Structures are given as structure tokens and as C-alpha cells.
Amino acid sequence: MRIIFAVLTAALTLxxxxxxxxxxxxxxxxxxxxLKDLLAANPDKPLHIVYIHGIRTSAAGFxxxxxxxLCTRLGGCxxxxxxxxxxxLGKTPAAEFVGRTVWNDENFVLSRPFVDxxxxxxxxxxxxxxDEVNYWPLLLALxxxxxxxEDAPLTGPDTTDLTxxxxxxxxxxxxxWITPELAQSLIATRPASGGGAVINxxxxxxxxxxxxxxxxxxxxxxxxxTRLAIWxxxxxxxxxxxxxxxxxxxxxxxxxxxxLPVDRQFVIISESLGSFVLLDAFAxxxxxxTYNAAKNDAAxxxxxxxxxxxxxxxKSNTGSALCYIVKRSDNIYFFANQFxxxxxxxxxxxxxxxxxxxxxxxxxxxxxxxxGGADKAAGYKQLIAFNDPSDILTDVVPDFCAPAPKRLxxxxxxxxxxxxxxxxxxxxxxxxxxxDAHVTYSQNPKVLDVIYGx
Numbered sequence: 278m279r280i281i282f283a284v285l286t287a288a289l290t291l292x293x294x295x296x297x298x299x300x301x302x303x304x305x306x307x308x309x310x311x312l313k314d315l316l317a318a319n320p321d322k323p324l325h326i327v328y329i330h331g332i333r334t335s336a337a338g339f340x341x342x343x344x345x346x347l348c349t350r351l352g353g354c355x356x357x358x359x360x361x362x363x364x365x366l367g368k369t370p371a372a373e374f375v376g377r378t379v380w381n382d383e384n385f386v387l388s389r390p391f392v393d394x395x396x397x398x399x400x401x402x403x404x405x406x407x408d409e410v411n412y413w414p415l416l417l418a419l420x421x422x423x424x425x426x427e428d429a430p431l432t433g434p435d436t437t438d439l440t441x442x443x444x445x446x447x448x449x450x451x452x453x454w455i456t457p458e459l460a461q462s463l464i465a466t467r468p469a470s471g472g473g474a475v476i477n478x479x480x481x482x483x484x485x486x487x488x489x490x491x492x493x494x495x496x497x498x499x500x501x502x503t504r505l506a507i508w509x510x511x512x513x514x515x516x517x518x519x520x521x522x523x524x525x526x527x528x529x530x531x532x533x534x535x536x537l538p539v540d541r542q543f544v545i546i547s548e549s550l551g552s553f554v555l556l557d558a559f560a561x562x563x564x565x566x567t568y569n570a571a572k573n574d575a576a577x578x579x580x581x582x583x584x585x586x587x588x589x590x591x592k593s594n595t596g597s598a599l600c601y602i603v604k605r606s607d608n609i610y611f612f613a614n615q616f617x618x619x620x621x622x623x624x625x626x627x628x629x630x631x632x633x634x635x636x637x638x639x640x641x642x643x644x645x646x647x648x649g650g651a652d653k654a655a656g657y658k659q660l661i662a663f664n665d666p667s668d669i670l671t672d673v674v675p676d677f678c679a680p681a682p683k684r685l686x687x688x689x690x691x692x693x694x695x696x697x698x699x700x701x702x703x704x705x706x707x708x709x710x711x712x713d714a715h716v717t718y719s720q721n722p723k724v725l726d727v728i729y730g731x
Contacts (some may be wrong), residue, residue: 308692310659311730312351315542316405320390323403325514327410327602329507331549332491332670333716334413335441336449337361337393343546343719344395344407350729354405357395360519360555361649363526364390364509366502374423387452389526390506396519407515412506412554414450415499416491417442419455424486425446429463430476433472433484436464448690483712486672492615493552496622500557505529507558508599515598549670549715552614552662557639562599566604578654607650610728611662613671613717642677646691658691665700665720667709698723 316324327342348354369385372378380388393409421442425435438641443460445453445570472478495503547555616638625637643662650656678689699719703709718724 283693290373300715309353309661309692309727312544312608312728314729315544315608316351319542321403322540322550323603323653324405325541325543326405326407327511327514327543327545327606329381329410329545329547329551329555330413331541331551331716332488333712335417335438335487337391337409337411339548340393340395340407340409340719341727342717344374346539346729347397347405347407349407349459349588350725351399353402354397354399356397357407358519359460360517360523362392362394362513362517362524364506364508364513365526365528366390366505368408370502372498374419374469377422379418379422383455384418384452388418389450390415390510392517392519394512394514394519401585404519406517406519408510409508410510410514410551411450412510413491414452415506418452418486418496419453419491419494419499421651424484424490425456426459426463426467428482428486430469431468432472432478433468433487434464434466434605438482438487438508439464462534474710480711484547484670484696489671490551492619495550495557495621501627503528503554504558504561507555508562508597511602515601541605545606547610547614548611548612548718550615553616553619553638554610556616556642559599559603560638560641562597563586573646603645603646607658607730609658609660611660611674612724613664613668613715614662614674615670615672639675639677642693643689643691646678646689646693649690660691660693663695663697663698663727665698665709665714667701667703667711668714669711670715696724696727 312324312326328343344357348356367383369380374382390410391414395407395409398405400674401406401607421438427437429439439455439460441451442455443453443457444451458459472479479633509527510511512529513527545555557638603728620638633722640678646658648658650658660674664671664673675694676693678691678693697722699709699717700715700721701709701713
């Protein structure tokens with residue numbers, strides 16, 4: 278009986294896996310511009326792949342799956358060598374949660390975002406660098422202290438995240454926001470409520486407490502600091518020289534450092550929430566929204582935001598490092614996104630003046646698309662959003678070049694495309710692991726075919 282059951286299980290798994298592979302083909306009506314195309318068109322330019330994480334991230338190295346096949350797919354490279362760089366966001370914000378202080382001067386340093394540069398050398402050719410942007414340390418302090426710890430007596434202890442939140446390891450950019458003794462006590466103690474049902478507990482701890490909470494944080498007042506993290510990270514990427522000696526943490530007070538003698542090309546890949554964080558930072562800079570600590574006593578950052586960038590997207594202006602990079606990014610890829618969902622939390626034109634530090638993402642994406650390619654070989658801007666239909670944390674990206682009210686010009690030539698992929702097999706069309714559906718785009722060969730080229 279066991280043998281029969283094993284055979285049937287194996288057969289069923291094979292059928293489901295085959296079905297999943299069939300679903301995994303992107304809805305690709307045409308050939309899209311790939312990394313191979315960019316390198317072939319610009320053989321003398323270094324290529325930076327800016328990689329920004331999404332929700333549920335609590336460790337560096339999230340670009341590893343994408344990087345695993347880089348040399349195989351592009352050919353003729355070796356590496357990588359790794360250079361991490363902390364980003365100094367300035368003074369400690371006087372942030373509070375229900376009257377409780379979030380940071381002090383000592384532990385705010387341990388919440389610094391950072392960039393990991395992975396350099397790939399190519400014989401006789403310019404380098405390729407994957408610049409991994411890590412802003413998750415900013416979010417960890419909030420989730421650990423006010424969600425993971427506080428929810429243990431209700432839903433039940435989240436052992437994995439309690440362990441993460443109670444680990445002190447500077448090399449891993451982890452700080453013990455919860456003492457190890459308290460974490461072990463919470464893990465060992467039966468919840469006062471009796472605890473939630475196993476599946477319900479898993480959904481709440483993994484998706485709500487450790488996932489969607491990131492989006493809520495980025496949508497609120499912490500957006501000032503996620504913007505600073507992106508601005509500062511792109512300053513670091515624009516100035517990075519793989520052959521220069523390693524330096525201390527980058528200060529975000531730096532002036533425009535983007536007028537570099539060596540022109541470069543950039544590709545941006547963002548996972549999940551990273552798409553929104555990137556676009557929000559870009560919209561804020563382009564709309565000239567600056568962070569003025571004098572207007573907000575609760576925050577004491579002295580880090581400088583980019584200079585007002587009303588001309589950022591003109592073809593002649595170099596602008597800040599952010600403008601320098603985004604203008605030269607002809608290929609942008611989203612591995613899931615929550616753009617429509619999060620924009621619902623920032624509706625404009627109702628009760629709030631346009632000056633309330635929002636920034637119109639739709640406007641800047643359209644302006645970006647109107648620029649055309651960074652060089653004649655590219656010709657046009659291309660944004661591809663990958664979406665697994667069973668991923669409950671992704672949405673369709675609008676076509677920002679489509680006709681709409683107040684869009685009277687016809688100069689928008691960008692390509693905005695949603696490609697539908699299957700990241701994991703689903704059970705009879707009834708269920709697909711929601712976490713695997715959301716976090717494995719970078720492992721999907723069909724997705725990588727579209728980005729790298731076959």
C-alpha cells in the first residue's frame with residue numbers, strides 16, 4: 278500500500294510540476310531588450326545592475342539567486358569580489374511608538390542601510406557590478422520591538438524572527454532589538470491566549486508581521502528615511518570605483534558627485550516593495566521635495582536630500598546621483614510590486630495640498646519614458662513587471678504612456694509591460710505556496726531568460 282501511495286504521489290508531483298512549468302512562460306508578444314543587448318550595444322561602458330530588495334528581508338545576499346547564473350549567461354566573466362559600504366543617514370530621529378522611543382544614538386548606527394557591491398571582471402572588457410541596496414535594517418528595529426515581541430502572547434511566538442531580532446552581529450548588520458533572554462522566554466512560554474491555529478499563525482507572522490508591515494512603515498513618516506536610504510545608496514553606486522581602496526561609511530551630506538568622467542549604463546531590478554521605495558524616492562527628488570528637519574521636531578536627520586530636481590528629467594541636465602542613474606537606466610524590472618495598493622494610501626486632490634511630500638510617481642515615470650533611450654542603441658525606456666497570478670502580494674503596473682486626462686502630449690515612447698509567470702507549482706489550481714510565489718522570481722528560468730537573454 279505504501280509503495281502504491283508513493284508511486285501515485287510521485288506521478289501527481291510530476292504532473293503538477295509539468296503544469297507549473299507550462300504556466301511559467303511569460304506572456305511575451307515580442308522580443309524585449311536584454312542585458313546581452315545592452316552589453317553588445319555599449320561594449321566600452323561598465324554595467325551596473327542596481328538590485329533593491331522587497332518585503333520580508335532581514336539579511337544581505339538576497340541577490341544571490343540572480344547572481345548565481347550571471348557569468349554563465351553573460352559569458353566570459355569571473356568573480357565576484359564583494360565590497361560592502363554603510364550609509365550614514367545623519368542624526369538619530371526622535372521617533373516614538375505609543376510613547377516608546379525607537380532609537381538612541383548608539384543603536385541608530387546599527388540601523389544604517391548599506392550597499393553591497395559585487396564586482397564581476399571580464400577579460401578585456403568593462404566590469405559588471407551588481408549593487409545590492411539594503412534598506413531593511415531601518416525597518417527591523419520597528420518590526421522587532423513593536424510587532425514580533427508584542428504579538429507573541431497573542432498569536433504565539435515566532436521562533437525564527439524572535440531569533441533574528443535577538444541576535445547581535447555587526448558583520449551581519451543585526452542588532453539585538455530584543456534581549457536574548459526575553460526572546461527565549463517568549464519562545465518557551467505558552468501564549469496567554471492559547472495561541473492561534475497553526476496555519477493562521479503562519480500567515481500572520483510571515484505575511485503580516487514580517488511582510489506587509491514593511492509596506493505600512495514605508496508609506497508613513499518613515500518614508501523620509503527610506504528616501505534618504507535610496508538617495509544615499511545611489512550616490513554611493515554612482516561614485517563607486519572597484520579599483521579604489523575601501524572607504525568608511527558614506528555620508529549622505531555629499532554634494533552632487535554624479536558628474537563622473539567615465540560614463541556607465543545601469544539596469545534596475547527591484548523586488549516587491551523595493552519598486553515602490555525606489556519610485557517614491559525618485560518622485561520626491563524630481564518634484565523637489567526636500568526633508569527639512571526644522572519643520573519636523575520629531576526627526577533630527579541632517580542628511581541632505583538631493584537638490585530640487587525640477588530639471589532632473591530634461592535631456593541636458595545631469596542632476597543628482599539619483600537622476601544620473603535613473604536617466605541612464607533603460608531597463609527596469611519589477612519582481613512583484615504593490616504599486617496600485619500603496620498608491621491608494623496616497624490619493625491626491627482630496628483635502629491635502631500637493632505640497633504634502635508625496636511626489637507623483639505616475640508623472641515621473643511618464644517623464645522618464647519620454648526621455649527615450651540613454652543612447653541611440655537603446656532607443657526607448659523599458660519597464661517590465663513580472664507577476665505570478667498566485668502571488669497575493671503583487672499587482673499590475675499601469676501603462677504610464679497610455680492616453681489619459683491631462684496627458685496631451687504624444688512624446689511618451691516607453692514600454693510598460695506586465696509579464697505573467699508561474700514561480701511554483703500549484704495544487705489543482707487551488708493553492709500555491711504564497712511565500713514561494715512571491716520571493717522566487719529571481720530563480721525562475723523564464724524570468725531570467727527575459728532579463729539576460731537566451
